[in-house]
Amino acid sequence: MKKLINGVDQIVSEMVEGLVAAHPDKLRAIENTNVIVRADAPVQGKVALISGGGSGHEPAHAGYVGEGLLDAAVSGEVFTSPTPDQVLEAIKAVDSGSGVLLIVKNYSGDVMNFDMAADLAEAEDITVKQVVIRDDVAISNPEDRRGVAGTTLVHMIAGAAAAEGKSLDEVETIAQGVADNVRSMGVSLSPCTVPASGKPGFTLDENEMEIGTGIHGEQGVERRELMQADAVTEELVQHVLDDMHLNDGSEVALMINGQGATPLMELYIVARKAMHLLKDRGIHVKKTFVGEYMTSLEMTGCSVTILNLDEERKRLLLSGRE
Numbered sequence: 001m002k003k004l005i006n007g008v009d010q011i012v013s014e015m016v017e018g019l020v021a022a023h024p025d026k027l028r029a030i031e032n033t034n035v036i037v038r039a040d041a042p043v044q045g046k047v048a049l050i051s052g053g054g055s056g057h058e059p060a061h062a063g064y065v066g067e068g069l070l071d072a073a074v075s076g077e078v079f080t081s082p083t084p085d086q087v088l089e090a091i092k093a094v095d096s097g098s099g100v101l102l103i104v105k106n107y108s109g110d111v112m113n114f115d116m117a118a119d120l121a122e123a124e125d126i127t128v129k130q131v132v133i134r135d136d137v138a139i140s141n142p143e144d145r146r147g148v149a150g151t152t153l154v155h156m157i158a159g160a161a162a163a164e165g166k167s168l169d170e171v172e173t174i175a176q177g178v179a180d181n182v183r184s185m186g187v188s189l190s191p192c193t194v195p196a197s198g199k200p201g202f203t204l205d206e207n208e209m210e211i212g213t214g215i216h217g218e219q220g221v222e223r224r225e226l227m228q229a230d231a232v233t234e235e236l237v238q239h240v241l242d243d244m245h246l247n248d249g250s251e252v253a254l255m256i257n258g259q260g261a262t263p264l265m266e267l268y269i270v271a272r273k274a275m276h277l278l279k280d281r282g283i284h285v286k287k288t289f290v291g292e293y294m295t296s297l298e299m300t301g302c303s304v305t306i307l308n309l310d311e312e313r314k315r316l317l318l319s320g321r322e
Helices: 007-020 084-094 108-123 149-161 169-178 229-242 264-281 311-319
Strands: 027-029 035-038 049-053 072-078 099-107 130-135 182-190 206-210 222-225 251-258 284-291 301-310
Touching: 007 027, 007 035, 007 049, 007 072, 035 084, 035 284, 049 084, 049 108, 049 130, 084 099, 084 108, 099 108, 099 149, 099 169, 099 206, 099 311, 108 130, 130 149, 149 169, 149 251, 149 301, 149 311, 169 182, 169 311, 182 251, 229 264, 229 301, 251 264, 264 284, 264 301, 284 311
Parallel strands: 049 072, 049 099, 099 130, 251 284
Antiparallel strands: 027 035, 035 072, 182 206, 182 301, 206 222, 251 301
16 A cells, blocks of 8 residues: 655654644644644643544644644554553643643553553652543453544544633543433444554455454454445444433434545535434434544544533533534
8 A cells, every 4th residue: 555654663753743833833742752742732721632643643632633623642552552642742742730640542552551650650740630431332342342443533522612711621521421321333345454564454355345454454243245325324323322311302402423544525424314213203414524533544444423402512512612
């Protein structure tokens, strides 16, 4: 697979440099790290939000740094967790004395390294709390579920809560509420190629697809013959709804997330069917997101994310930044 890069070892650092150079009024980098923070960080009197993980999921997570969203993002190497010392640098750069909330996807490396960074920060008298995201219903055991596109809805809602001046405990409770009420499921029509390996993570014939893929180029939980968009959408939506407790009249946010190489045209075809399916079940979609929010390099496919909204989550989502 051809890549528009200069070299494998420079991918992340050059991406960080380019992102900051493109938005110097809004972002800055912490020297000798792959940490991006708000240009005005630390913001006094506000709880700071940090997320991160391996690179290759852009715009996640660095693309969510800004007013009303994250205060910092930590980029590891491609599909590799950032180190504890880099996470610690992010914590120290954005803490204003109001505390820091870490938003962590449920992968062993992320959880371990963010835990270690939180402990190091606490030793420096910085109050840190964490919320771990487990929204991928392709994994049957809830404790083992991966954090995928639903993570970005936590960024949006927790970011809006922090921007309102809510306390660390309040922001943590709101973020945890989103994490507890969001579910996702993905499908892939092609694999992606990690630059360091130079070969796809798996292979698919022209008439095959993978149901239940994650965001690190891994295979799904089931291989199927290629289906039309409506049939795929119905399958993904049903898997998600089977794991939720929605009633006639429930209000939700819907995200149709591209995995990196799916045309926006196709994502809107999926969105159209998903909204019809939810309407037929008496479920009201209050906010719809269609686009690339958490990708997997150049993988072709999409995921469906549904968030059950209560009044506070709805208010914050509708008032916040996308």
